Amino acid sequence: MTTIDGPFLSIVIPAYNEERRLPSTLATIMAFLAHEPYTAEVIVVDDGSDDRTAEIAAATPGVTVLRCEHRGKGFAVRAGALAAQGSIILLCDADLAVPIEEWSRLRAAIEAGYPIAIGSREGLGASREGEPWYRHVMGRVFNWITQMIALRGINDTQCGFKALRRDVARDLFTRMRIYGDDAPVVRGPAVTAYDVELLFLARRRGYPIAEIPVIWRYGAETKVNPLRDSWRNLRDVLRVRLNDLCGRYNTTSAPVEEIAP
Template structure:
C-alpha cells in the first residue's frame, strides 16, 4: 500500500520525537507492539519516527521491521553487533537526531497513554521523564515469579546506591531531552539489563533531574529476561557501574560525582 499523502508530508519533516525499541527474537510480540506504537504516534500533532534495534535475532524480527509499511510514522531497523538490551538501546539512542527521544519495550508492557504525559513534560522543560511502577498512581499487573520479585527488591536496594531517589530504574519506558541523552549515552558501557541505572546516573551527572511518572503496566508473557541466565550478570553490571562512575569522577571526567561522598540524590 503506498504511503498516504499525510504520511508523505509528515515523513519528509525531521521528527520531533524518535522512539527506540530494542528487540531480540521478538517476532511474536513486536508486530503488535509496533502497530500500537505507530497508531499512537500517528495521532501526535508533530512528526515522529521509530528505530528498532536488533541483535542478530535468529527469528524474523529483522525481516518484520525491514518490511514494515512506511506510513505517517517511519520505522527504521538498526543492527547492533554487541549483544544485550543496554547495547541495543545505546546504539538506537545514538542514531537519533530528534529533540525528544525515548525508548520502550517491544511488548508495550507500559500503556502508551503515558506517552502524552511524558512528551508534555519534556516540552515543558523536563529533561528525563521515566515510567515508574513504584509511583503511587501507577496501575501494575505483575505476574513475575516470587524469585524474580525478591531479586528485584535486592536490585532496587543496590541501584539506589547509584541513583538515589529513583524508585523504579527498570521500567522500559524512558523519555529524554535528545541532546542530553545522546551525550549521556555516549559514555554508557553496560550492555545488559542494568544499563538503565548507568544511563540515569549519567543523565543526573550532566545536571538533569529525573521525574518519575505513573504508568499502567502489565507483565506481557514472553520476557527475554531469565533470573537464572541474567541474575548474576545484572549484579556484576551494577558493581561495574559503581566502580566505573567512581573512577571517572576521580579522574575528573564526566559525570562529576562520587557515589560515596556525593551520591546522586534528590531532596
C-alpha cells in the same frame, strides 16, 4: 525545550528474536502515531536476532531498522538513541509492557522542563498488572541494592519506558562505558542494567530526572531469566560504582544545558 531539525519524536525499540510480539507492537504504535499532530520516527534496533525480527520490522511502513551484532539490550538501546533524529527520544520495549499512551505523561514532564522522564512502576498512580509476586520481590530487592550502591532516590531504574531530550541523550550515551562501542558479543537474551549507568551519568552531569508513575503489564513471554539476569544486573551496578571510583566518568565539560524545573 530546545528545538532541532528532524521529527518531534523518535521511538527506539530494542529487539532480540521478537518476531512473535513485534507485529502487534508496531501496529499499535503506528496506529497511535497516526492520530498525533507531530512528526515521528520509529527505529527498531535488531540486536543480532536469528529469527525474522529485522525482516518484519523492515516490512512495516514508516519503520527504520538498525541492525547490530548481538551485544545485549544496553548496546542496542545506545545505538538506537544515537541514531535517532527526534527532539525527544522515547525508549520502549518490544513487548510494549507500558502502553504507548503513557508516553503523554512523560511528554508533559519533558515539556515542563525536565531533560529526562522515566516511567516508574512504583509510587502513587503506578500499576503493575499480572506480575508474579516473586518477580516483584526480586525487583524491589534489586532496587534497594541499586539505591545503596549507585542511585539513591530513584524507585524504579529498570522500567523500559524512558524519554530524553535528544541533546541530553547524546551527551549521556556517548559517555557510557559498560555498553559502549567495545561491548562484547553475547549469547542468548541479554537483559542488562544499562539504565543504572545512564541515570548515574545523568546525576553526575546535573540533569534532573522526573520519575513518572505508569501502567505496566507483565508479559508471559518475558525474556528475563531470574537467576542469570539478576546476576548480570548486579554486576552492572557494581561496575558503575567501580567506574566511578576509578574516575572513568570524570569530565571537565559542562552539561549541554543546565535545567532546574
